[in-house]
Amino acid sequence: MDMSKKHTTTFDQFIKESEESNKFDLIEKKADGTISDDEDEREEDLMANVEVAIDDLIAMIKKEANDIGGSFRSPGIESRVAKLIKAKLQKARL
Numbered sequence: 001m002d003m004s005k006k007h008t009t010t011f012d013q014f015i016k017e018s019e020e021s022n023k024f025d026l027i028e029k030k031a032d033g034t035i036s037d038d039e040d041e042r043e044e045d046l047m048a049n050v051e052v053a054i055d056d057l058i059a060m061i062k063k064e065a066n067d068i069g070g071s072f073r074s075p076g077i078e079s080r081v082a083k084l085i086k087a088k089l090q091k092a093r094l
Helices: 011-021 039-091
Strands: none
Touching: none
């Protein structure tokens, strides 16, 4: 293996190259450099709504898994559901 061709990119180099090539088009503010007046409030609302939805999903998963497999098989069902959720989150890049 030829180690002389090894290339290490620093974080600063990565950011510079990304900006130059427009690989990342992150827009976190308006064109004039400001953010929305209600951005913080909307983010808090989003976080609260997502938390409630996750809690509801977890409760439904536990109930349905227990209804399907009882106390003996429900842990395996819950594990498969967790793997599905993780795969979906990875695919969505969340």
